[in-house]
Amino acid sequence: xxxxxxxxxxxxxxxxxxxxxxxxxxxxxxxxxxxxxxxxxxxxxxxxxxxxxxxxxxxxxxxxxxxxxxxxxxxxxxxxxxxxxxxxxxxxxxxxxxxxxxxxxxxxxxxxxxxxxxxxxxxxxxxxxxxxxxxxxxxxxxxxxxxxxxxxxxxxxxxxxxxxxxxxxxxxxxxxxxxxxxxxxxxxxxxxxxxxxxxxxxxxxxxxxxxxxxxxxxxxxxxxxxxxxxxxxxxxxxxxxxxxxxxxxxxxxxxxxxxxxxxxxxxxxxxxxxxxxxxxxxxxxxxxxxxxxxxxxxxxxxxxxxxxxxxxxxxxxxxxxxxxxxxxxxxxxxxxxxxxxxxxxxxxxxxxxxxxxxxxxxxxxxxxxxxxx
Amino acid sequence: xxxxxxxxxxxxxxxxxxxxxxxxxxxxxxxxxxxxxxxxxxxxxxxxxxxxxxxxxxxxxxxxxxxxxxxxxxxxxxxxxxxxxxxxxxxxxxxxxxxxxxxxxxxxxxxxxxxxxxxxxxxxxxxxxxxxxxxxxxxxxxxxxxxxxxxxxxxxxxxxxxxxxxxxxxxxxxxxxxxxxxxxxxxxxxxxxxxxxxxxxxxxxxxxxxxxxxxxxxxxxxxxxxxxxxxxxxxxxxxxxxxxxxxxxxxxxxxxxxxxxxxxxxxxxxxxxxxxxxxxxxxxxxxxxxxxxxxxxxxxxxxxxxxxxxxxxxxxxxxxxxxxxxxxxxxxxxxxxxxxxxxxxxxxxxxxxxxxxxxxxxxxxxxxxxxxx
Numbered sequence: 001x002x003x004x005x006x007x008x009x010x011x012x013x014x015x016x017x018x019x020x021x022x023x024x025x026x027x028x029x030x031x032x033x034x035x036x037x038x039x040x041x042x043x044x045x046x047x048x049x050x051x052x053x054x055x056x057x058x059x060x061x062x063x064x065x066x067x068x069x070x071x072x073x074x075x076x077x078x079x080x081x082x083x084x085x086x087x088x089x090x091x092x093x094x095x096x097x098x099x100x101x102x103x104x105x106x107x108x109x110x111x112x113x114x115x116x117x118x119x120x121x122x123x124x125x126x127x128x129x130x131x132x133x134x135x136x137x138x139x140x141x142x143x144x145x146x147x148x149x150x151x152x153x154x155x156x157x158x159x160x161x162x163x164x165x166x167x168x169x170x171x172x173x174x175x176x177x178x179x180x181x182x183x184x185x186x187x188x189x190x191x192x193x194x195x196x197x198x199x200x201x202x203x204x205x206x207x208x209x210x211x212x213x214x215x216x217x218x219x220x221x222x223x224x225x226x227x228x229x230x231x232x233x234x235x236x237x238x239x240x241x242x243x244x245x246x247x248x249x250x251x252x253x254x255x256x257x258x259x260x261x262x263x264x265x266x267x268x269x270x271x272x273x274x275x276x277x278x279x280x281x282x283x284x285x286x287x288x289x290x291x292x293x294x295x296x297x298x299x300x301x302x303x304x305x306x307x308x309x310x311x312x313x314x315x316x317x318x319x320x321x322x323x324x325x326x327x328x329x330x331x332x333x334x335x336x337x338x339x340x341x342x343x344x345x346x347x348x349x350x351x352x353x354x355x356x357x358x359x360x361x362x363x364x365x366x367x368x369x370x371x372x373x
Numbered sequence: 374x375x376x377x378x379x380x381x382x383x384x385x386x387x388x389x390x391x392x393x394x395x396x397x398x399x400x401x402x403x404x405x406x407x408x409x410x411x412x413x414x415x416x417x418x419x420x421x422x423x424x425x426x427x428x429x430x431x432x433x434x435x436x437x438x439x440x441x442x443x444x445x446x447x448x449x450x451x452x453x454x455x456x457x458x459x460x461x462x463x464x465x466x467x468x469x470x471x472x473x474x475x476x477x478x479x480x481x482x483x484x485x486x487x488x489x490x491x492x493x494x495x496x497x498x499x500x501x502x503x504x505x506x507x508x509x510x511x512x513x514x515x516x517x518x519x520x521x522x523x524x525x526x527x528x529x530x531x532x533x534x535x536x537x538x539x540x541x542x543x544x545x546x547x548x549x550x551x552x553x554x555x556x557x558x559x560x561x562x563x564x565x566x567x568x569x570x571x572x573x574x575x576x577x578x579x580x581x582x583x584x585x586x587x588x589x590x591x592x593x594x595x596x597x598x599x600x601x602x603x604x605x606x607x608x609x610x611x612x613x614x615x616x617x618x619x620x621x622x623x624x625x626x627x628x629x630x631x632x633x634x635x636x637x638x639x640x641x642x643x644x645x646x647x648x649x650x651x652x653x654x655x656x657x658x659x660x661x662x663x664x665x666x667x668x669x670x671x672x673x674x675x676x677x678x679x680x681x682x683x684x685x686x687x688x689x690x691x692x693x694x695x696x697x698x699x700x701x702x703x704x705x706x707x708x709x710x711x712x713x714x715x716x717x718x719x720x721x722x723x724x725x726x727x728x729x730x731x732x733x734x735x736x737x738x739x740x741x742x743x744x745x746x
Contacts, residue, residue, distance in 0.1 A: 093569035096723040099667055143568055146544040155539025166528025169544040171519040195516055196466035203464060294472055350469040
């Protein structure tokens, strides 16, 4: 059962929330919970730290307000259940939490929760009000992703040497804060977009020969993979390289890993790794590695077509406007993608030969420090 | 690099395919590949073995047929590449295979492959023509799923004790045929539909206390999980229990795990485990465990409504017609579901308390042998 280093801190926050409400009730004030506004108008890019965060706008939820009372009750109910989870050393999925709390309120013809669409946003309210990650409230998300490489992790008392897990690898769980990094012999962390590319690198023994911790994301990285990337960077002081397809979706993955996402801006400071770089695929790679015949066309209409830009073109154009894509190298990359109207996948590197990515492409790019910032 | 026990057998099959073509060419015959018809008309339920399979209808692909020539060339090209993969001890994703083979045919203004939609069905042609799994051709699929429990697996020379992988677990890869089951202390295999329920059971130490190998499927089981279930059953002679939501989708998962699927009928004899039973959730569980207040309504229209049955109701009704759901217990289960118009999720068991599923529900059902066949 997990015992997180943040447990005491989070319990304290939950208790002060309760104390504050009791005080308000005793003073015959209207019980109130304050939390940051989460709408886009209150999302800002923190230039010093290079990540998205919430601004200073706050909103209040009042118990004695007919529009707030139900959500107020739900917020306290969830806070109380999370306190119980932490004290018991248990975790719960948000679905389990919903089932645990759904009941008919005694004396009323009303349920505490009608469906999970009611409890999920209240969990986010609580995360932002307390300024904690949901994982620190012992709530788990869908796990995804695998880890391979020269790192020994202690998890629930088990010492796991991640270099001795064959081609299977360690399943990255939802909560990784309780991982202890016992020892390692790694030079860097490589976050890989597709499972198939990660499998290729493992098959070629890349993690062994290059002392690389490979995180196989399997598409958009899970919260567990994002948090683990950050913890490996912070605790082990390892550089992080991100390896995605050379297309707007791949660069969006890079963006979420480094700066966070607009919708979850309040979590970026704990989930994002601003110092991470993109190793590829880039438009320059196409020429440098002779991939001209294995590119694909961008989807949608180019900016100069009538009704354009749409789809991939629009995504690339939008990215060019984001504050965290203002560096020259990124502006040039995105403009080239739009001008040429093409994308290039990680697995296109197989057009040369299967081992090319492990024997040539990645070692060259890393040795030359040939990254997008 | 994987060395599968089937390698020699598959190489032999690939070579006889080649020998046969050479013979036909030398005899000035039209080079021909024979393969079973895959359309539904040729899918049948094998009652003795209780799984779906292809019937005896065959079709031929001719080189000298203007409608076949392109696919014929692609089939041979892919067969040749798979032979190379087996000889090199490498695997490839179907995407890599596509990139490896895509090129302009010398002297023609024609590509070998236009996109992956061309190569994927040809891979299936080859699987059925040779009567092998694609994994035996060294082609990998998207991996999904995790394993926890008292089992030591040898994978790529690493000995992995799956009881010492904390709450993370072993990532189930695409190819599991090369796993060696070194030793185990397991009483059964439990395949769990949702990752969250598997995480619950691991948190409660269910795998340790009940000597259970837990396979966390994360939704519809991957090919790797299906094959691994079958191998654990065959090689270790362990009973297999399937634990899904009590709804048409959960029962479809059961159906695919035990009998196979219509679309991939040719693979059932290697991927399905007909002897596996469904442990729950069932309609009987709702009453037996007091879950009346945490059921959900089936989606769609009931059979007696105008325009019905649709959605969940239609799926349940369709299942009642399948040959492999003809056992009385299943007919009764599906009819009850339709009559009551409800479904019940695994995680609804949390309504009692979080540990209820591990401490009461599963042990009771297993001790009593209270399964659906």
